[in-house]
Amino acid sequence: MKRIFLLSLTVLTLAAGLxxxxxxxxxxxxxxxxxxxQNDANKRETVALFKSWLAQQGLPPVDLRIDNAGLxxxxxxxxxxxxxxxxxxxxxxxxxxxTYQLEMYQEAGMLADLTxxxxxxxxxxxxxxxxxxxxxxxxxxxxxxxxxSGVDMCxxxxxxxxxxxxxxxxxxxxxxxxxELGRRFVAATNPPGTRQRSYFIDRVWPPVLRxxxxxxxxxxxxxxxxxxDPRAIEVLKRIYRWTIDERLMPTxxxxxxxxxxxxxxxxxxxxxxxxRFAMLYEGLWASMELRHMGKLRLGLVEPFxxxxxxxxxxxxxxxxxxxxxxxEQAEQFLRFLTSKPYNLFVARIGxxxxxxxxxxxxxxxxxxxxxxxxxxARKNFAAATEEIGIGGTTSPFVLPILxxxxxxxxxxxxxxxxxxxxEAARTTARRINEEIALRVRQNPSLQPLFAERQKIQRQIxxxxxxxxxVPAAWISDPFLLAYYRAQGWLEKEAAP
Amino acid sequence: xxxxxxxxxxxxxxxxxxxxxxxxxCAFTLVPLALSFAMAFTDWDIMxxxxxxxxxxxxxxxxxxxxLFGDPQFWRDLGNTLFLMLGLPFAMAGSLAAALLLTRVSHxxxxxxxxxxxxxxxxxxxxxxxxxxxxxxxxxxxxFGTLTASVLLxxxxxxGTLYRTLFYLPSFTSGVxxxxxxxxxxxxxxxxxxxxxxxxxxxxxxxxxTSPGVFTYGLPVLCAGLAVGLVAWDVRxxxxxxxxxxxxxxxxxxxxxxxxxxxxxxxxxxxxSLLVTGSVVAVxxxxxxxxxxxxxxxxxxxxxxxxxxxxxxxLALLLLPVLLMLAAGIQVGPALPALAANGLEPPDWLxxxxxxxxALMMMALWAAIGSNNMILYLAGLGSISPELxxxxxxxxxxxxxxxxxxxxxxxxxxxxxxxxxxIINGMQxxxxxxxSMTAGGPxxxxxxxxxxxxxxxxxxxRLGYASAIAWVLFALVFIFSLLNFRFGNRxxxx
Numbered sequence: 001m002k003r004i005f006l007l008s009l010t011v012l013t014l015a016a017g018l019x020x021x022x023x024x025x026x027x028x029x030x031x032x033x034x035x036x037x038q039n040d041a042n043k044r045e046t047v048a049l050f051k052s053w054l055a056q057q058g059l060p061p062v063d064l065r066i067d068n069a070g071l072x073x074x075x076x077x078x079x080x081x082x083x084x085x086x087x088x089x090x091x092x093x094x095x096x097x098x099t100y101q102l103e104m105y106q107e108a109g110m111l112a113d114l115t116x117x118x119x120x121x122x123x124x125x126x127x128x129x130x131x132x133x134x135x136x137x138x139x140x141x142x143x144x145x146x147x148x149s150g151v152d153m154c155x156x157x158x159x160x161x162x163x164x165x166x167x168x169x170x171x172x173x174x175x176x177x178x179x180e181l182g183r184r185f186v187a188a189t190n191p192p193g194t195r196q197r198s199y200f201i202d203r204v205w206p207p208v209l210r211x212x213x214x215x216x217x218x219x220x221x222x223x224x225x226x227x228x229d230p231r232a233i234e235v236l237k238r239i240y241r242w243t244i245d246e247r248l249m250p251t252x253x254x255x256x257x258x259x260x261x262x263x264x265x266x267x268x269x270x271x272x273x274x275x276r277f278a279m280l281y282e283g284l285w286a287s288m289e290l291r292h293m294g295k296l297r298l299g300l301v302e303p304f305x306x307x308x309x310x311x312x313x314x315x316x317x318x319x320x321x322x323x324x325x326x327x328e329q330a331e332q333f334l335r336f337l338t339s340k341p342y343n344l345f346v347a348r349i350g351x352x353x354x355x356x357x358x359x360x361x362x363x364x365x366x367x368x369x370x371x372x373x374x375x376x377a378r379k380n381f382a383a384a385t386e387e388i389g390i391g392g393t394t395s396p397f398v399l400p401i402l403x404x405x406x407x408x409x410x411x412x413x414x415x416x417x418x419x420x421x422x423e424a425a426r427t428t429a430r431r432i433n434e435e436i437a438l439r440v441r442q443n444p445s446l447q448p449l450f451a452e453r454q455k456i457q458r459q460i461x462x463x464x465x466x467x468x469x470v471p472a473a474w475i476s477d478p479f480l481l482a483y484y485r486a487q488g489w490l491e492k493e494a495a496p
Numbered sequence: 497x498x499x500x501x502x503x504x505x506x507x508x509x510x511x512x513x514x515x516x517x518x519x520x521x522c523a524f525t526l527v528p529l530a531l532s533f534a535m536a537f538t539d540w541d542i543m544x545x546x547x548x549x550x551x552x553x554x555x556x557x558x559x560x561x562x563x564l565f566g567d568p569q570f571w572r573d574l575g576n577t578l579f580l581m582l583g584l585p586f587a588m589a590g591s592l593a594a595a596l597l598l599t600r601v602s603h604x605x606x607x608x609x610x611x612x613x614x615x616x617x618x619x620x621x622x623x624x625x626x627x628x629x630x631x632x633x634x635x636x637x638x639x640f641g642t643l644t645a646s647v648l649l650x651x652x653x654x655x656g657t658l659y660r661t662l663f664y665l666p667s668f669t670s671g672v673x674x675x676x677x678x679x680x681x682x683x684x685x686x687x688x689x690x691x692x693x694x695x696x697x698x699x700x701x702x703x704x705x706t707s708p709g710v711f712t713y714g715l716p717v718l719c720a721g722l723a724v725g726l727v728a729w730d731v732r733x734x735x736x737x738x739x740x741x742x743x744x745x746x747x748x749x750x751x752x753x754x755x756x757x758x759x760x761x762x763x764x765x766x767x768x769s770l771l772v773t774g775s776v777v778a779v780x781x782x783x784x785x786x787x788x789x790x791x792x793x794x795x796x797x798x799x800x801x802x803x804x805x806x807x808x809x810x811l812a813l814l815l816l817p818v819l820l821m822l823a824a825g826i827q828v829g830p831a832l833p834a835l836a837a838n839g840l841e842p843p844d845w846l847x848x849x850x851x852x853x854x855a856l857m858m859m860a861l862w863a864a865i866g867s868n869n870m871i872l873y874l875a876g877l878g879s880i881s882p883e884l885x886x887x888x889x890x891x892x893x894x895x896x897x898x899x900x901x902x903x904x905x906x907x908x909x910x911x912x913x914x915x916x917x918x919i920i921n922g923m924q925x926x927x928x929x930x931x932s933m934t935a936g937g938p939x940x941x942x943x944x945x946x947x948x949x950x951x952x953x954x955x956x957x958r959l960g961y962a963s964a965i966a967w968v969l970f971a972l973v974f975i976f977s978l979l980n981f982r983f984g985n986r987x988x989x990x
Contacts, residue, residue: 001513002509080955083542083957084542087542087546087547087957089548104543104957107544108542108543108548108549108957109546109549110546192838193839195685195694251847252937253847253848253938254847256846256934256935257684322548399543399957401956405951405955409939409940412940413939413940415938416938416939417849418849442541445551
């Protein structure tokens with residue numbers, strides 16, 4: 001028995017040694033960097049492009065590897081894997097960060113502050129779209145650089161509208177126009193007895209709808225959730241009517257059911273191509289998926305609003321892990337994201353807009369060969385990002401994932417008939433405000449900031465009540481800042 | 497001296513063998529367990545207490561627990577967890593039925609085997625031809641029927657080995673793979689369940705439209721009749737157990753409340769106030785209890801008031817859903833004609849708040865019937881002495897009497913073990929299935945406590961709060977197990 005035990009021990013020790021020597025760090029001649037991102041063709045091509053860019057620049061090679069295990073990159077709360085690994089000190093050297101995730105990772109202290117290095121190394125936040133700086137800058141400190149930028153818009157398939165003799169939506173349209181056209185579409189495509197139902201649009205973004213009537217998730221200083229406002233109730237009523245009464249769009253569970261019908265490819269794109277979705281509410285990146293569906297005659301319009309034109313803008317940001325052992329190489333990657341080869345690559349493939357705006361104004365972006373059906377859409381995306389794109393709203397006093405989860409839960413509860421729109425609005429605001437109170441109470445470092453912001457908020461409220469303008473510096477919410485500016489409610493700003 | 501040296505050497509050898517396991521246990525179980533207990537009393541937040549941020553950890557006493565009890569999400573998720581556990585008695589009954597069936601499968605070989613195999617092949621081929629020829633519906637039914645028939649036939653021919661394998665299949669199939677399969681089965685648009693239900697519902701809707709009276713009055717009367725019959729049977733059984741000194745007062749109370757609750761719910765659905773429904777439940781249960789306990793006991797008093805309560809709780813868990821379904825039938829009957837006016841739609845299984853939990857329960861039932869429980873019952877059945885059955889046969893016992901007086905009591909220890917393990921797993925479970933199939937939705941309908949622990953701990957990073965939930969869950973499991981040992985174990989040992 002002892003011999004068996006010793007033999008097992010020896011074999012296990014040898015196997016562990018073998019495993020150790022097969023680790024990429026041991027076998028690679030270059031520093032190994034892990035990039036926590038999705039493992040798709042574009043990312044693989046980006047890695048290849050980075051390696052050749054390093055060679056062109058005469059820099060030593062870097063072995064950049066993609067780590068996509070357990071990633072749920074587009075989730076508003078980020079991936080639990082990234083958070084847990086990062087907080088434990090074993091995060092990837094480069095981390096993909098999307099809208100609403102930056103606050104969480106930064107608060108955990110796992111993102112490297114790149115403000116000075118960015119300025120020195122040529123990847124400062126000044127180089128990107130001004131409306132999207134909030135996606136990588138917090139309290140004036142930069143925590144990453146975008147690998148792509150853009151807004152979400154409404155794609156439509158001209159053939160689908162023609163087939164049902166419906167007019168195409170106008171470029172700037174309202175909720176009522178959306179509802180009217182949607183009603184006509186679902187009536188035409190879903191005669192009684194229809195089993196494979198068609199929908200007018202795949203989804204809507206509640207924050208964009210609220211912004212359309214001048215409402216943000218929080219007040220100007222982020223100290224209170226304002227979703228119990230009558231305008232939020234009106235938005236919820238519309239969502240209920242569009243989803244349940246008129247059935248213009250699927251519920252979240254119906255979306256999942258549709259996805260399980262068409263495994264192997266993203267169901268929304270197939271349904272759009274076959275006419276079961278008249279419209280898709282997505283970014284420019286959707287064009288890459290739609291290319292697989294043939295040469296569709298594509299159209300694009302702005303998101304429908306209740307009056308104030310806006311579109312949710314965001315970056316796909318790459319941040320550097322604070323615990324990386326290869327900071328220099330990781331910064332080289334961010335510098336690569338500002339380079340011409342990379343930006344033209346993004347422009348060509350249409351995975352959103354290039355991170356450096358100058359490259360958007362290029363032939364590679366506007367007129368890619370072989371993709372003539374996308375030219376008009378690309379022009380509209382570029383214009384919308386500049387004109388109506390506004391970054392996501394967050395409050396430093398509540399985790400974005402919590403606010404998102406509460407908002408999502410109550411909307412779902414309303415759609416299943418458990419609560420009324422009025423109750424949903426009240427519940428959302430109450431629960432988010434409870435989270436704010438709890439977070440401020442549990443986090444002493446936030447208390448001075450909260451007190452200061454509350455003081456500013458009182459001043460804002462007084463000025464607004466008296467009809468006086470407000471200094472722009474007082475408003476931390478990107479949407480409300482844009483809204484106040486558009487309404488002429490800001491104090492005269494000094495010319496730049 | 498030599499003996500002492502040998503003893504010490506043997507001790508070290510033994511410890512050498514044990515050490516890897518002990519170290520693993522300490523590192524991955526004991527230490528995390530102790531840490532999580534300590535964390536439950538702190539404000540540990542992954543955002544502020546980690547590799548990069550070292551804010552001081554604060555002892556918050558019972559704050560996490562106090563917040564927990566005022567957290568509506570905790571109560572909702574606890575309710576979901578308990579609701580999903582209602583399938584446990586049915587799963588156990590199913591496992592027992594499967595085990596009983598499998599012990600009875602004949603081992604005879606048939607001369608008809610080649611003919612049966614050829615017939616099966618011909619039927620499968622004809623199904624495929626129908627599918628190929630565009631007759632999808634008929635082809636699918638033909639294939640489905642053929643497969644069912646061939647399973648039955650092959651089972652008879654292989655002497656039950658095939659059945660055992662088929663029944664046990666869900667247990668050795670990866671969980672996520674089966675969830676994906678069930679997701680497809682439950683698809684409201686293209687899933688085979690709704691594919692099969694749609695024509696049935698169409699016919700039902702047509703029948704309701706043709707003769708609405710039958711459904712408006714007939715269905716409620718039928719359901720009411722069945723409910724009354726079931727209640728009468730249970731009252732009779734309860735009284736007989738009381739008179740036979742097999743049930744104490746606690747058992748009678750459990751049995752009586754089980755019978756009264758569906759009546760209260762029915763009244764509640766019909767719009768009666770909570771006061772009225774509560775009074776009806778109290779009076780109904782009270783009458784049942786009083787009339788039962790006033791009966792004489794020729795065999796003397798029971799050992800304690802809790803005598804036989806385990807059986808009553810188990811039976812209550814079986815009876816309650818059936819009575820609730822009958823109550824729902826009484827309620828739905830009059831509304832059916834209006835519902836059927838535009839045709840009856842099959843359920844949106846995973847998308848509807850009302851159906852999502854039952855859908856997951858049905859899936860769990862499918863997996864549980866042929867699980868390890870069935871294997872345990874098979875082993876239990878194999879260990880029952882044949883002399884007991886022979887004696888019963890000589891006494892002229894019917895099959896039902898053989899089951900209730902020999903099989904069921906002999907299997908009591910197995911049933912007890914399965915119940916304890918089922919409750920523990922049920923309380924801790926539901927995470928994988930909810931994460932894979934519904935993401936806890938719709939509107940939190942399928943979010944269980946384990947899912948809530950995950951999202952609090954790893955999505956929002958509040959590890960202290962997540963630990964508090966985990967320890968409350970542990971306390972609940974502990975209490976349930978204690979109750980099981982208190983009431984169920986006695987029945988098992990009896």
